[in-house]
Amino acid sequence: MTSTPWPNHGGDAAALLKRFGLPADHPFEDVSANLNPLGPPPWVADWLAERIGELSRYPEPSYHAARQAIAEHEGVAPEQVLLTNGGAEAIFLAAAHHAHQCGLIVTPTFGEYARACAAHRLTVTEYVLEAPRFEVQPAALNVRAAKADVVFLCRPNNPTGTLIPAAEIERLLSCMPTTATLVVDEAFIDLAIDAEPLTPLLARYPQLMLLRSMTKFYTLPGLRLGYVLASAEHIAALARHQPPWSVNHLAAELVAPLLADVVFAQRTRQWLASEQPRMGQALAAMGLEVVPSHSCFFLVRPGAELCQRGISSVLLLERLLYTGMLARHTYSFSGLNGSWLRLAVRDGSANDRLLKVLHDCVC
Ligand SMILES: Cc1ncc(COP(=O)(O)O)c(C=O)c1O
Numbered sequence: 575m576t577s578t579p580w581p582n583h584g585g586d587a588a589a590l591l592k593r594f595g596l597p598a599d600h601p602f603e604d605v606s607a608n609l610n611p612l613g614p615p616p617w618v619a620d621w622l623a624e625r626i627g628e629l630s631r632y633p634e635p636s637y638h639a640a641r642q643a644i645a646e647h648e649g650v651a652p653e654q655v656l657l658t659n660g661g662a663e664a665i666f667l668a669a670a671h672h673a674h675q676c677g678l679i680v681t682p683t684f685g686e687y688a689r690a691c692a693a694h695r696l697t698v699t700e701y702v703l704e705a706p707r708f709e710v711q712p713a714a715l716n717v718r719a720a721k722a723d724v725v726f727l728c729r730p731n732n733p734t735g736t737l738i739p740a741a742e743i744e745r746l747l748s749c750m751p752t753t754a755t756l757v758v759d760e761a762f763i764d765l766a767i768d769a770e771p772l773t774p775l776l777a778r779y780p781q782l783m784l785l786r787s788m789t790k791f792y793t794l795p796g797l798r799l800g801y802v803l804a805s806a807e808h809i810a811a812l813a814r815h816q817p818p819w820s821v822n823h824l825a826a827e828l829v830a831p832l833l834a835d836v837v838f839a840q841r842t843r844q845w846l847a848s849e850q851p852r853m854g855q856a857l858a859a860m861g862l863e864v865v866p867s868h869s870c871f872f873l874v875r876p877g878a879e880l881c882q883r884g885i886s887s888v889l890l891l892e893r894l895l896y897t898g899m900l901a902r903h904t905y906s907f908s909g910l911n912g913s914w915l916r917l918a919v920r921d922g923s924a925n926d927r928l929l930k931v932l933h934d935c936v937c
Contacts, residue, residue, distance in 0.1 A: 580905035580912070582685065587900055594895055602895065604918075605928050606902035608732065608871045610765060611920040612845055613793030615838040621831065625824060633823040640821075640829035644801055647833045648773050653806035656813055657829070659820045661761040661787030661800040662686055668724070668757045668783060668802075669694040670815040675723035680715070682708070682733065682909040684759065687726040696724070702909055706863055708734040708873075712742050716749040725750070728759040730766045733907055733916040735867025740770040747779040754781055755808070761787035761800075765842070765870045767850060773803065780805040791842065792832055799825045845921065846870060853919050856929050860936055870919045873904070880936055887915050893935040899928060 581589035591600050637657040645652040658664040669677070669690035677696040679687045680703065691698045701718050703710060708731070719725045725746075730737040747756055756779075763769055763786065775782055788799040799821065802812060850870060857872055858864045861880045865873040876885045887904075894901050902916035919925065 580903055582906045590895065590900065590903070594892055596895065600895075600898075602898045602900045603924065603927065604900050605894075605920065605924075606900050606916065606918060608762065608765075608790060608869070608916075608918050609793045609795065610791050610842055610870070611793075611924065612838070612842055613791070615792065615832070615835050617835075618792075618794070618828070618832075621828070622824060625827065628823055628827070631823065633819050633821065633826050635818060637821060637826050640826045641801075643830035643833050644803075648803055650773060650776060650803055651806065654776065654803055654809055656802040656804075656809045656816070657821050657826060658800045658802060658816070660789055660795075660798040661759065661785050663798075663816070663820060664785040664800050664802045664812075665726075665757075665759065666690045666693065667812045667815050668726075668755070668785065669696060671808075671811050672696060672724040672755065676721070678718055678722035678725045680710070680725070680727040680731075682904075682907040683726075683728045684732045684761075685906055685908070687728075687757075687759075688908065691726075700908065703731075703734070703736070705914075706865065708736050708865055710738055710742060712745060716746055719746055719754075719756070720749050720751070722750075722754060724755045724757060726757045726759065728761070729772075730762050730769065730867070730869040732762065732869075733871065733902070733904060733910070733914070734865050734873050735869045735871055736865065737766060737769055737868040740772055740775070743772055743782075744775060744779075747775065747781055750781050752781060755783055756781050757783045757785060759785045761785065761790055762869045764791040764839075765846060766868045767846060768868060776803060776805070780807070783808055788829070788832065792838075797825050797828070798822075799829065846919070849922060849925055850919050853917075853925055853929075856925075857917070857932070860929075860933060862932075862936075865914075871902075872917050872919070873914050874917060875914045876936070885936060887913055890932075890935055891915055894931060897931050897935070899931050 641655040673694040783804040789795040862874040863877045904910035905912040
């Protein structure tokens with residue numbers, strides 16, 4: 575292993591291979607990316623090919639059709655929807671709207687909240703969830719949130735998979751001044767188990783902003799598609815920070831047919847309901863400590879018995895990579911310092927391969 579720095583993004587396989595002294599063409603399966611293994615829906619490639627000629631025109635600037643489709647899907651008004659260039663743009667717009675104010679980030683979590691806050695000069699404090707369960711202590715969080723202009727939290731949380739119940743979110747909202755904002759990043763909400771929707775809270779709490787991604791569920795991270803649900807006032811304010819034509823024409827046109835594909839959504843729910851608990855149990859049975867996850871990934875570390883045998887998360891990461899499995903290191907998640915690994919739930923046979931390799935690594 576060299577002293578090459580840990581890459582900031584999980585998908586930066588080249589940097590990780592270099593760090594472990596492996597050749598750039600070392601073959602591996604990616605078990606780090608939290609994407610729906612069933613996607614993209616099979617019709618998307620032909621749909622894009624048929625409409626490629628439309629790239630010679632500008633997108634319709636208000637994205638009326640896409641916003642209408644999302645509004646119907648979510649049960650809100652079109653004025654409560656902003657189409658964004660992935661969930662990532664939504665995070666940066668929320669930070670821009672609170673530039674130079676005080677932000678609170680519930681960590682360990684997705685690093686882009688901190689980056690967005692830094693870019694827009696927010697003064698940030700962290701509310702740190704404690705290992706090994708990474709659960710919110712509502713009273714403590716509510717006190718901290720009451721002092722912030724904007725709170726960022728992720729539900730289900732990346733990388734822990736933990737999910738704050740809707741009732742806790744409502745209690746948190748009722749502690750926050752009406753001038754403050756609660757940004758709940760729900761990038762993985764369509765890939766979550768037992769998640770009550772927060773959309774009904776939008777009508778009662780103007781402080782609430784829900785950020786969504788369409789790249790995880792539909793396996794289209796290269797296309798860039800996401801949206802914000804919030805009060806009409808918040809949406810208008812965010813839109814003022816958004817560059818023109820931020821979402822490309824084909825991505826915007828794809829929104830309605832994606833949301834209409836109920837067969838794909840149903841297949842995804844069936845896969846998640848069977849593979850997610852199976853993986854959680856199998857990982858724990860191997861002696862790994864597994865954070866209780868509601869989503870399509872697990873945060874794990876070697877349990878006490880494996881630690882006694884000198885097996886650390888970094889050693890496991892290294893062994894996995896040598897055997898051809900790229901797991902997600904956690905050096906870039908504030909507070910985790912690399913002591914955990916994140917593993918994605920994939921389709922049945924891919925999960926079996928990971929379990930077999932992991933088993934060989936810890937035995
Ligand atoms: C929690 C979370 N939010 C948002 C995003 C950004 O997703 P998108 O591809 O929609 O920009 C990610 C991507 O990994 C994520 O993990």
